[in-house]
Amino acid sequence: xNKFLITGGAGFIGSNLAEKLxxxxxxxxxxxxxxxxxxxxxxxxxxxxxxxxxESITNHQFMExxxxxxxxxxxxxxxxxxxxxxxxxNPYTTHLINQEANINVYEVxxxxxxxxxxxxxASSAAVYGNNPELPKKETSPIExxxxxxxxxxxxxxxxxxxxxLYNIPTVATRFFNVYGPKQNPNSPYSGVLSIIHECLKNGKxxxxxxxxxxxxxxxxxxxxxxAVVGLLYSSAKWDVYxxxxxxxxxxxxxxxxxxxxxxxxxxxxxxxxxxxxIKVSAADISKISREIDxxxxxxxxxxxxxxxxxxx
Numbered sequence: 001x002n003k004f005l006i007t008g009g010a011g012f013i014g015s016n017l018a019e020k021l022x023x024x025x026x027x028x029x030x031x032x033x034x035x036x037x038x039x040x041x042x043x044x045x046x047x048x049x050x051x052x053x054x055e056s057i058t059n060h061q062f063m064e065x066x067x068x069x070x071x072x073x074x075x076x077x078x079x080x081x082x083x084x085x086x087x088x089x090n091p092y093t094t095h096l097i098n099q100e101a102n103i104n105v106y107e108v109x110x111x112x113x114x115x116x117x118x119x120x121x122a123s124s125a126a127v128y129g130n131n132p133e134l135p136k137k138e139t140s141p142i143e144x145x146x147x148x149x150x151x152x153x154x155x156x157x158x159x160x161x162x163x164x165l166y167n168i169p170t171v172a173t174r175f176f177n178v179y180g181p182k183q184n185p186n187s188p189y190s191g192v193l194s195i196i197h198e199c200l201k202n203g204k205x206x207x208x209x210x211x212x213x214x215x216x217x218x219x220x221x222x223x224x225x226x227a228v229v230g231l232l233y234s235s236a237k238w239d240v241y242x243x244x245x246x247x248x249x250x251x252x253x254x255x256x257x258x259x260x261x262x263x264x265x266x267x268x269x270x271x272x273x274x275x276x277x278i279k280v281s282a283a284d285i286s287k288i289s290r291e292i293d294x295x296x297x298x299x300x301x302x303x304x305x306x307x308x309x310x311x312x
Contacts, residue, residue, distance in 0.1 A: 002117075003027045005072045007057050007079030007101075010037030012183040012191070013122070013175075014078045017225045018042060022049045029070060031055050031063070036082065041182045057101040064108045074232050075109075075119045077102050077155075084126065087148035088275065098151035099158075106162040106170075118232045119163075121172045123156040123240065124149065125217075125281055128174075135282040138174070138240050145278070160238050169237040173228065176244035176283050179303065180221030181310040193218065193304075196255060197311065200264050210273035212252035215280040217244040220303035223296040230292035244283030245296040254300060261304045 004021055008014045009030030014037065018028045022045050030042065033056040042050060055062050057079045067075075080098045081087060087094040102121060109116060128136045129143030144150045156172040163170030183194035199206040227243045249257070259266055288294045298306065 001026055002073040003029070003070065005029050005031070005067070005070070005075045007031050007077050007105075008037060009078065010034060010039060010041050010052070011078065011082075012037075012041070012180070013178055013221060013224060014076075015041035015182050016180065016221045017076065017078075017228060018050065019045055020225045020229065022046050025049070027051075029053070029066070029072070031057060031066070031079065033057075036184065038182075038184060056097075057105075058096050060101075060104045063101070063104060064112075067105065067108045067114060068112050071114065073117045075105065075116055076228065076232075077105060077119070077121045080122070080152075081148070084146050084148045084277075085274065087146050087151070091147035094147060095151055098148065099155050102155045103158050106158060106168065109168055110162060110166045117169065118237070119159065119168060119170045120228060120232055121156055121159040121170065123172045123174045124152045125174050125176045125242070125244070125283065126278070127153040127156075128278075128281070130278055130280075134280060135246070135284040136242065137284045138242060138287055156240055160240070163238045171231050171236050171238070172240045173231065173243045174240060175224060176217040176219050176242065176281060178219050178221055178224050180307050182221075192251065193254065193258075193307070196258050196266070197307070200258060200262050200266050205267045205269055206255070207269045207271055208251060209271055209277060210279075211270065212250065212255070212268070214251045214277070215248045215282060216251065216254075217246070217248050217281060217283045218254065218300055218303070219244045219296070220298035220306065222306070223298055226297075227288060227292070227294050230294060231288070234292050236291050241288040241291065242283045242285050243288060243294075244285055245299065246283055246285040247299060248282045249300050257300055257304055261301070261308060
């Protein structure tokens with residue numbers, strides 16, 4: 001049995017990861033302020049193996065005391081304000097969560113010489129921006145367009161540099177568009193697929209910002225948690241990995257696939273595209289595939305079917 005800390009663990013990806021780890025018999029500690037996460041996401045997990053703290057990761061004293069006391073084997077840093085739009089509206093507030101809080105974790109590990117097996121920082125494909133080079137490789141130009149993307153890139157670089165300087169085994173993942181059960185459609189930070197799903201279920205109108213020809217690599221959450229666990233248990237360190245499917249679809253194609261899987265019609269309204277939104281996002285996943293033999297199991301059709309089945 002290993003002991004894991006997941007910041008943001010009551011959120012969408014975090015709760016799915018916690019479920020996977022607990023089902024494998026591990027002890028999981030979650031820190032989440034529930035600004036985006038939901039207690040319901042972790043209510044069905046084995047409570048004997050789960051400890052939950054409703055606390056902000058910006059509470060540096062709390063985080064230091066927790067890290068020193070619990071002596072975690074693995075630390076997964078998912079806690080963040082995940083909204084690009086919110087980072088544009090409130091750049092400094094989101095910076096404190098999306099970067100400063102993570103630096104504090106690295107610093108506590110360094111200062112207290114904590115012996116962790118691996119620290120994984122969850123970065124984002126947003127760091128690539130709109131650079132025309134496709135698909136995005138880990139060596140592609142970095143052109144962050146928003147405070148969110150800047151903080152994600154800075155935090156992953158801190159993880160790599162702290163790791164090398166102070167011999168902390170760190171690794172970072174750049175998630176592309178993740179979807180699946182436990183994604184909160186009522187949150188303003190929610191992924192687009194959970195909002196489409198909610199609109200289809202309830203006969204609501206769905207708003208597309210732009211022409212719907214935005215290209216994305218939509219990645220089902222089970223493939224993401226598989227990648228995270230694979231990297232944690234691997235010898236990988238001081239490096240960054242794209243986590244995606246390696247296949248792309250347009251938003252219009254996703255809407256069509258959703259309607260087909262659910263056998264329902266959807267009213268779509270098109271509005272002006274939003275500032276900071278990326279037109280084309282496509283991932284090269286050969287690096288992580290070589291490192292841990294990562295083979296995504298879900299294309300968009302299979303992923304949507306599974307998502308709908310688990311969301312009933």
